[in-house]
Amino acid sequence: MHDVDQQLMAAARALVPGLPDHTVWTTQPPGHRKAVLFTSINLTEDARRRTFHPVPEAYYRPDDTDLLLTLPGGIPVPMANLTPAQQSTARRQAAGAVHIDTTQGKPGTVTRLAVKPATVHLALVEGRANAATLGRVTSYAPFCTRALLTRVRPSTNFLIEAGFYGVGVALQTPEGIEVLVKPVPWVLRRHSPAGWCFVEHAYLAATLVPKRADP
Missing domain, CATH: 1.10.10 (Arc Repressor Mutant, subunit A)
Structure with a gap:
């Protein structure tokens, strides 16, 4: 993998231990704020869909x-x-x-016949530890676990606020990834068309432009 791939995956694995080996990372779906998504495809559903469509088919209209x-x-x-x-x-x-x-x-x-074709394990936002970036991260609260990756050590107040919102914080250092705040694992509280659409977009992106997550 390229250095950027390795850094992103190292951050994801530090923040969310136990990511499936076939996890891939892609950019955010249309209409969502800039982030990197870490997604594992439902291999059974993917294989089933491919019996109908050689090119992966996603059902993402509301x-x-x-x-x-x-x-x-x-x-x-x-x-x-x-x-x-x-x-x-x-x-x-x-x-x-x-x-x-x-x-x-x-x-x-x-x-x-269709079931959700993937699981989004993490939305990771890269940037400075400030209110604007925290807003980008928390916009993913309805959909998945979320975290911030930053290169400058945040203030104690910022870490407290991030923890209050369930947002993980990781620091990129020359030695590697340091997790400052563990993210609160996302829990599905209700099914919604928007939530399923989000997963479908992530599935399509992960299938068409995969970036393999080698352990």
Whole structure:
């Protein structure tokens, strides 16, 4: 790996011990503030999607993920139970997202096949230890564990504030990475279309432009 790759991965592994070996890093999804994401692909779901699409397919439109969250995984639901808008969304889903079973030429049931294709383990922001940078880091609070990587030792007050918000802080030194504040592990509190979209974007980026995380 390049030096930058090694530094980023060293920081991630110090902040989040036990990252899967196949973790990769990519830049932030569209619409999100600048950060580096550390993502591991759900290999089973990735292989399943590739049976439908040689090029990885991501379902990242909000109405797509809203429908996927509405449907229980693997359980047929009568199409008649869906709203007209949901029925329309189901019909235009990419192959492999849902299965529509027809009865006498008419849609009978719809079954969700897709599951979340990846796990985002960490959003890492590089920069100075100040309020603006902390704001960038905390913008990822709804989605994953988050941390700051800085090259200048922060003040005690900043470290206290970062800890209050659950943000990890790591210091890049000539000797390596020093973790000053451990991040609070992210916990999924509720499923949301935006959260699923975030994972889909991370999956697509990790699949198309992977940067391998060699231990």
